[in-house]
Amino acid sequence: MSAADSLDSFMQQRPFFLAFLLPALLTAGLFLVALAFVLQYSLHAFIPGSLEVGGFTLDNFARVWRPIYLWVLLDTLSISLVTALATLVLSYPVAYALVRTRRNSVRTLLIVLAITPLFTGEIVRTYAWILMLGSDGFLNSVLEGLGLISTPIALLYTRLGVTVALVQFSMPVMIILLATAIAHVDADCERAAANLGARPTTVFWRVTLPLTMPGIVSGTVVIFAWTMSAFSTPQLIGGGKVLMISNLVYLQGLSSFNFPFAAVLSLVALVLALGALALIRPATRRLEAEVAPA
Amino acid sequence: MATEHQARGANAVELVRVSKSFGPVLAVHELELAIRRGEVLTLLGPSGCGKTTVLNMIAGFETPSSGEIRIDGKPVTAVPPHLRDTGMVFQSYALFPHMNVFENVAFGLEMRRLAKGEIAAEVGRALEMVKLAGLEGRRVRQLSGGQQQRVALARAIVIRPKVLLLDEPLSALDKNLRAEMQIELKELHGKTGLTTVFVTHDQGEALSLSDRIVVMDRGQIQQVSAPIELYRHPANSFVASFIGEINRLPPARCVLEGSSARFELGPSLRLEMHKARGLAAYHGRMVNLFVRPEHLTIADAHDPVQNRIKVRVLTHVYQGTHTLVRVDAGALGTLQLRVPGGEVIEQAPLGAEIEVALNLDSAIILAD
Amino acid sequence: MSPALAAKLRAGLFWSAVAAILVYMTIPALVVLMTSFSPSELLEFPPAGLSLRWYARALTYPDFRDAFANGLIVTGFASGVALAVGAAFAYLVDRYSFAGRGVLEAILSSPLIVPHFTTGFGFLLLGARLGLSRSYGIVIAAHVVLVLPFVVRSVYVSLRNIDPRLERAAANLGASPARVLARVTLPLLVPGMAAGWLVAAVLSLTEFTASLYVTAERTQTLPVAMYGYIREYSDPTIAAISALLIIATTLLMFAANQYLGLSRVLSIDGH
Numbered sequence: 001m002s003a004a005d006s007l008d009s010f011m012q013q014r015p016f017f018l019a020f021l022l023p024a025l026l027t028a029g030l031f032l033v034a035l036a037f038v039l040q041y042s043l044h045a046f047i048p049g050s051l052e053v054g055g056f057t058l059d060n061f062a063r064v065w066r067p068i069y070l071w072v073l074l075d076t077l078s079i080s081l082v083t084a085l086a087t088l089v090l091s092y093p094v095a096y097a098l099v100r101t102r103r104n105s106v107r108t109l110l111i112v113l114a115i116t117p118l119f120t121g122e123i124v125r126t127y128a129w130i131l132m133l134g135s136d137g138f139l140n141s142v143l144e145g146l147g148l149i150s151t152p153i154a155l156l157y158t159r160l161g162v163t164v165a166l167v168q169f170s171m172p173v174m175i176i177l178l179a180t181a182i183a184h185v186d187a188d189c190e191r192a193a194a195n196l197g198a199r200p201t202t203v204f205w206r207v208t209l210p211l212t213m214p215g216i217v218s219g220t221v222v223i224f225a226w227t228m229s230a231f232s233t234p235q236l237i238g239g240g241k242v243l244m245i246s247n248l249v250y251l252q253g254l255s256s257f258n259f260p261f262a263a264v265l266s267l268v269a270l271v272l273a274l275g276a277l278a279l280i281r282p283a284t285r286r287l288e289a290e291v292a293p294a
Numbered sequence: 295m296a297t298e299h300q301a302r303g304a305n306a307v308e309l310v311r312v313s314k315s316f317g318p319v320l321a322v323h324e325l326e327l328a329i330r331r332g333e334v335l336t337l338l339g340p341s342g343c344g345k346t347t348v349l350n351m352i353a354g355f356e357t358p359s360s361g362e363i364r365i366d367g368k369p370v371t372a373v374p375p376h377l378r379d380t381g382m383v384f385q386s387y388a389l390f391p392h393m394n395v396f397e398n399v400a401f402g403l404e405m406r407r408l409a410k411g412e413i414a415a416e417v418g419r420a421l422e423m424v425k426l427a428g429l430e431g432r433r434v435r436q437l438s439g440g441q442q443q444r445v446a447l448a449r450a451i452v453i454r455p456k457v458l459l460l461d462e463p464l465s466a467l468d469k470n471l472r473a474e475m476q477i478e479l480k481e482l483h484g485k486t487g488l489t490t491v492f493v494t495h496d497q498g499e500a501l502s503l504s505d506r507i508v509v510m511d512r513g514q515i516q517q518v519s520a521p522i523e524l525y526r527h528p529a530n531s532f533v534a535s536f537i538g539e540i541n542r543l544p545p546a547r548c549v550l551e552g553s554s555a556r557f558e559l560g561p562s563l564r565l566e567m568h569k570a571r572g573l574a575a576y577h578g579r580m581v582n583l584f585v586r587p588e589h590l591t592i593a594d595a596h597d598p599v600q601n602r603i604k605v606r607v608l609t610h611v612y613q614g615t616h617t618l619v620r621v622d623a624g625a626l627g628t629l630q631l632r633v634p635g636g637e638v639i640e641q642a643p644l645g646a647e648i649e650v651a652l653n654l655d656s657a658i659i660l661a662d
Numbered sequence: 663m664s665p666a667l668a669a670k671l672r673a674g675l676f677w678s679a680v681a682a683i684l685v686y687m688t689i690p691a692l693v694v695l696m697t698s699f700s701p702s703e704l705l706e707f708p709p710a711g712l713s714l715r716w717y718a719r720a721l722t723y724p725d726f727r728d729a730f731a732n733g734l735i736v737t738g739f740a741s742g743v744a745l746a747v748g749a750a751f752a753y754l755v756d757r758y759s760f761a762g763r764g765v766l767e768a769i770l771s772s773p774l775i776v777p778h779f780t781t782g783f784g785f786l787l788l789g790a791r792l793g794l795s796r797s798y799g800i801v802i803a804a805h806v807v808l809v810l811p812f813v814v815r816s817v818y819v820s821l822r823n824i825d826p827r828l829e830r831a832a833a834n835l836g837a838s839p840a841r842v843l844a845r846v847t848l849p850l851l852v853p854g855m856a857a858g859w860l861v862a863a864v865l866s867l868t869e870f871t872a873s874l875y876v877t878a879e880r881t882q883t884l885p886v887a888m889y890g891y892i893r894e895y896s897d898p899t900i901a902a903i904s905a906l907l908i909i910a911t912t913l914l915m916f917a918a919n920q921y922l923g924l925s926r927v928l929s930i931d932g933h
Contacts, residue, residue, distance in 0.1 A: 014758050015839035020750035021760075027747055028769040031807045034784030035776075041787060051790070090683050097680045108919060113684055116908075116915045117691070119861075121868025123885040124904040127892060128690035131697055131901065134705060138693045141707035171687055188388035191355055194375045195382045196453060197405030200672060203376075206401075210392045229777030231871040236892065246871070249779050254875070259787070266780040273775050291392045292435060372666040 035270075042263035053260055060264040069248070073268070076244040079234075080227040083163055084220045087170040088178075092216075094171070095178035096208075100187075118172040122232040129165040129237055130156065157239040165233050170223045177222065181215020182208070214287040221280045225273040245269045303367050306331045306457050306489040307352060312361035314347055321347045323513040325361070329457070329491060334483055336492040336500040339510035340536075345493045348510075349459050352491065354378045365456055376405075381455030381488075385462045387446040389434045395421070395445050396430035402453035420452035423485060425478075440471050451486055458490045464499060476502055497537050501525065509533050530662045534584045539618075540658075541590065541629045543583040548576040548659075557583060557654075563625050565601045567654040576661060584658040587618065587632035592642060593651035601652040605629065610639050621650060691908050698905035703897045716902035726903065729887035733867050735798060736883060740805035741863040747806070748813030748862075749855055753847075755814070756821040771811045781808060782872030789876060796878045804876045808869060809862035816861065820854020857922050864911065 042061070045054030063069070098110040117125060132138045135152035143149045155161040185208055193203045209216075231246035238247065245265055253262030307329040314322040322344040329335050337345035350356040351363060354375035362369050370378055381402070390398050399420055403413045421427050424444035429437075437445065443463065450458055463479070464472045480503060483490055494500055500507050501521045509516040509524070509532075517529040528534035535542065546557035546565070555570035565583075593599050605621035608628070617638050619631040631650065642648050693707075698716055700709035720726060754760075755767060773781055782804060789800035824847065832846045833839075870885040877886050888900055 016750075016843070017754070017758060017760075020754045023747040024751040024754065024766060024770060027807060027810060028766055030788075030803055031773065031781070031784075032769065034781065034788045034804075034807075037787035037791065038780065038784045090686070093676065093680050094683055094687075097677070110684075111919065112912065112915050113688055116912050117687065119864045119868065119911045119915070120691070120904075120908050121885055122870045123888045123892075124694070124868070124907050125690065127888070127900050127904055128694045130892070131693050131705065132690050136705040136707075138689070138707050145707075168687055168690065186386065186388055188384045188386055189390055191353075191375070192382065192384060192388040192449075193390070193401065195353055195378075195380065196402035196449065197376050197379075198401075199376055200669070202405070207390060225775060229779065229871075231777075231779055231874075232889070236889075246777065246779050249783065250874075253783060253786075262783060263787075266777070266783050269777045270780045273777060274772075277775060372664065374666065374669055 038263045038266050040263075041259050042267055044260055046258045046260040048258075051257060051259065060260045063261060064264055064268060069265075072243045072245060072248050073272075075242070076228055076269075077272075079159065079163060079166070079242075079244060080224050083166040083170060083227045084224040086163070086167045087174045087223050088216065088220050090167065091171050091174035091178055091219075095175045095182055098175065098179050099182045114175045115172050117168075122169075125169060126165065126232040126236045129161070129168070129233070133161045133165070133237065156237060157241040159242055162234050162238050162242045165237050166227055166230055169230070169233065170227060173226065174219050174223055177219035178212065178215055181212040181219070185211045211291045214284050214291060217280060217287060218284045221276055225276045228269060228273055228276075245272075304330055305364075306366065307491070308362075308364040308367075309348070309352075310362045310364070312348075312351065312358045312363060314344070314351060314356060315359050321513050322351075322358075325513075325515060327508065327515065327518070329489060331489055332487050333505040334490045334492070334503060336494060336504040336507045337510060338494060338497060338500040338507050338536075339516075341495060342512070343510040344513040345495075345510050346461060349382075349461055349491065349493050352457065353380050353382050353459055379453075379456045380459055381450030381453055381457075382459040383443075383446045383450050383461065383463055385465060387442045387466075389442055389445055389449075391434050393434070394430065395426070395432050395434070395437070398434065398445055399449045399452055402449060406453065416452050417448075420448040423451070423482060424448045439466060440475070443467065443475070447482070451482070451488060454486075455488065458486075458488045460490065460492045462494055463492065464494070465496070472499075479503060501537070509536060511536075526656075526658075528584075528658060528660070531582055531584075531660055534582075534658050534660060539587050539630060539632070541585045541587060543585065543626055545580045545582055548573060548579055548581045550574065550577040557581070560625055565652060565654060567657075568600065569655065573659065576659065579661060582660045582662070583654070584660070585629075585652060585654070586656065587630045589653055589656045590629060590631040591651045591653070592631070592633065592638065593649040595649075597651065599651040599653070601654065603650050603652055605648060605650050607642050607644055607646045607648060609644070612636050612639065621648075623650070694901050694904045694908060697898045698901040700898055700901075705896075705898075716898045717906075719899045720902040720906070723899065725887050725891070726884065729882050729884040732798075732877075732881055733883040736801050736805055736881075737863050737866040739798075739802045740809065740866045741859055743802070744806045744810045744813050744862045745855060745859045748810050748858065749817045749851070751810075752814045752817035752821055756818060770814065773808050774811050778808070778869070778871035779875065782875030785872070786875045796880060798881055801873065801876050801881055801883070804872050805866045805869065808872060809865050812861045812865065813855075813858035816858030817851060817854045820851050820857075824850050853922055857918070860914075860918060864914070868907070 041053060043056055043058070045057045045059065047054050064073075094110065094114060098107055098114065101107050101110070130137070133155035134140070135154070135156070137156070139155060140149070140152040144152070155164075189207055189211070190203050193207045194200070198206060228244070229246060230244060231250070234242050234244040234247050235250065238244070240247075245268065249262050249265045249269070252258045252265060305328045307327075309325050309327040312322060312325045313320065325344075325348065327348075337348055339345050347356060351358055352365075354370070354373065358371065362371060364370065365378060365380070390401065393401070396417055399417045400413050403416055408416070417430070418427070421430065424447050426441060426444050426448065429441070434442065434445070443466075447463075464475055467475060476499065492500070492503060501524075504521055506518060506520055507524050508518045511532050517524060517533045519527075519529075524533065524537055528537060531542075534540055544559050546559040549556045549558065550570060550573060553568075553570060555567045555573055555576075557565045557567070559565065593602055603623050603626060605623045608620045608622050611618040611620075616632050616634050617636050619633055619638060619642065621629050621631065623629045629650065696707070696709060697705065699712045699714070700706065701711045701713035701715065702709070751766075751770065755763065785800055785804040785807075786795070789795040789797075792800075794800045828850070829842050829846050832842045837845065867883075868885060869883070870889065873883050873886050874889065877883060882890075884903075888903060892900055
């Protein structure tokens with residue numbers, strides 16, 4: 001069979017192959033090139049006052065190790081961790097209710113309430129929290145109105161405020177991920193446990209929770225990685241007092257125009273996010289294998 | 295104590311005027327049933343007849359819309375599933391995937407706070423009873439379908455429940471395994487003596503396993519009888535058609551003459567029955583006649599038989615021990631005969647015009 | 663306490679907790695709605711009255727109008743391109759195996775994990791190098807990359823649910839591969855493609871972080887314009903726009919659930 005023939009039969013067995021592949025390749029290529037530029041800039045010297053960059057250097061990477069920057073990194077990690085855990089605890093009951101309720105109207109309501117915020121966009125949601133947390137904001141007005149406080153509590157520009165907002169941001173995604181996991185738990189297993197004498201709380205701890213563990217772990221890590229990339233919330237609600245990596249990138253890149261250092265920080269954030277997910281994969285795989293239905 | 299004695303009456307479970315509706319749909323209608331201690335009772339019926347709903351109500355997963363359910367004489371309507379002390383085997387087995395065989399079977403005993411040593415002993419005993427001794431450490435997904443079912447059984451019987459509930463336990467098994475499991479289930483019941491309630495749509499299964507069968511249709515009980523009684527004397531047309539193979543003849547008018555009866559199915563078609571007993575009530579009325587395939591025989595030209603019908607052979611279905619022969623009997627419709635062996639295939643080939651003897655002595659006559 | 667009572671109490675506690683959590687999730691949106699009708703410039707709760715002045719301002723503010731138009735242009739092209747590229751790629755992944763498929767899949771889904779500011783910054787640099795920094799092109803390119811994974815996922819799930827025998831039957835009856843694609847496969851994929859396109863469009867319209875890096879003042883999208891406004895002014899104009907966006911999105915979600923069945927699309931069918 002000649003080369004032309006084998007190509008022909010290949011194309012016959014796979015119609016549209018090239019036509020469908022090329023656009024995808026192009027898009028992937030574009031993305032990789034964009035990231036490559038980030039890498040390139042990170043390895044070149046910053047020339048203050050100019051967008052041009054100098055020669056090859058590793059100084060930018062060295063700069064990250066300075067304590068002020070390391071603190072920001074640490075802060076980012078800790079805020080992300082707290083957010084992820086808090087999101088988990090608050091999302092699980094909603095996800096469980098969503099999956100196990102027998103009434104379709106309730107399920108629709110839960111889905112709409114839980115998922116819609118996801119599509120209104122960061123700016124709208126962050127602005128909403130500015131209204132909530134400010135000293136003239138909703139929370140303070142309510143607390144003062146109820147007579148519980150006499151002077152406004154500072155919630156804006158604090159870690160607490162940023163975290164509360166970030167948790168609310170992350171809940172829709174966590175709810176979706178958990179709901180999928182819970183939906184895959186055989187309800188008969190829960191009934192079997194009850195039938196054998198387990199109280200509802202026992203059924204939850206001994207059956208439902210273990211069987212949803214893979215979803216819990218992967219969901220928490222996804223939210224953790226996602227939160228590390230959060231920008232508008234720490235930017236507007238942190239107001240410069242709460243700095244995460246994203247804000248640092250913005251300051252360096254779009255304020256100081258130190259593209260090289262902004263590039264390094266972007267890459268660090270990327271590596272941290274990818275790293276977190278890569279680290280957790282073997283654990284999730286093992287968990288999934290353990291709870292796979294027979 | 296006197297009250298305890300009263301509680302441990304002859305009935306393990308009682309359903310008193312139990313109804314259940316799901317929205318506008320009435321799934322179970324004013325059901326009255328007493329399940330005797332130690333018996334094997336089967337709820338049998340087509341899908342949608344309400345049998346699984348009844349099972350779920352006994353277990354506590356559904357609440358009756360009205361009526362009362364009593365276990366061991368005590369009303370359990372307010373008792374949640376985990377306190378009812380019933381043992382359920384689900385159709386999908388519902389084994390806990392994250393636990394191994396031992397942990398699965400031990401679960402119920404753990405809930406009952408038994409000591410570790412006791413649990414180990416009981417689990418060992420239960421696994422032996424279902425012939426799975428030695429498989430304690432296996433994970434659920436390493437088990438075959440049949441093995442999973444045994445684990446599900448062991449898990450339910452080890453807690454010595456007041457009543458054992460099985461939801462279509464054999465439906466997921468292939469034919470050979472099913473026959474084997476039927477025998478094992480009977481043996482198991484012999485050893486444990488547990489009151490057992492089956493749910494199935496397979497009447498063959500019901501006939502072989504049960505002490506009594508409850509035939510249900512559209513939420514109501516049609517008949518409650520022992521298998522043989524059910525087969526020979528179905529209470530109505532539904533039960534007659536549902537249990538076993540049967541030929542249903544067109545409606546006929548019953549005319550009694552002395553000790554014999556005549557059934558007129560049309561202007562020129564009549565069937566005779568010489569020893570008509572207990573048919574006094576049917577005189578002059580329209581009745582339905584049901585004849586089992588094994589009670590139809592191919593008539594020899596010279597046999598002195600009561601009712602000869604000319605038929606044409608339509609199909610043969612050879613089944614090894616016997617052959618099912620479908621014949622066109624004209625005004626009587628299509629009839630099915632069950633003839634032992636396979637010789638009939640040559641003796642009465644397709645399209646042949648033969649005569650069939652219709653013996654009404656074992657016929658089932660119903661007026662509904 | 664009787665078990666029945668305990669069960670009722672437990673259920674009550676559970677649903678109260680769920681309700682409280684939902685309040686936490688929903689209150690910010692309600693506060694926005696409330697504020698948008700406030701007649702005064704300053705924040706006060708409850709608002710002193712009802713006024714539409716901020717809506718009027720929001721709808722006539724030139725920056726917002728231009729930004730919204732930009733958003734429509736960017737999203738229109740980005741979601742369209744993402745739909746075409748993504749659907750085609752999903753088809754590839756479902757039907758064919760080829761060397762490097764896994765790698766390509768990973769690269770195209772990585773924008774989900776890569777921080778938006780990293781992606782945005784990268785495209786900013788790319789645009790600068792290509793001399794395209796003031797154009798829509800670079801913004802559209804960035805958006806395509808960001809929303810592609812959602813289209814691919816939605817179409818892929820739809821593809822998996824197509825009975826392959828339908829396509830074989832069409833081929834058996836004489837339809838060429840192109841015909842089968844056009845007359846059998848595509849029509850069956852419409853719900854999946856519609857859902858994927860919808861998600862892509864909404865995410866693109868509301869995308870902020872990456873857009874902040876790749877847009878210039880001339881091409882800025884609505885979220886970026888809103889950000890600029892928030893940093894300068896503190897009146898409730900943003901509340902009005904936000905309120906409009908929230909209401910529009912909520913209605914969209916109800917409609918999507920009605921016609922596409924959200925729980926199926928998100929694979930959380932439960933019982």
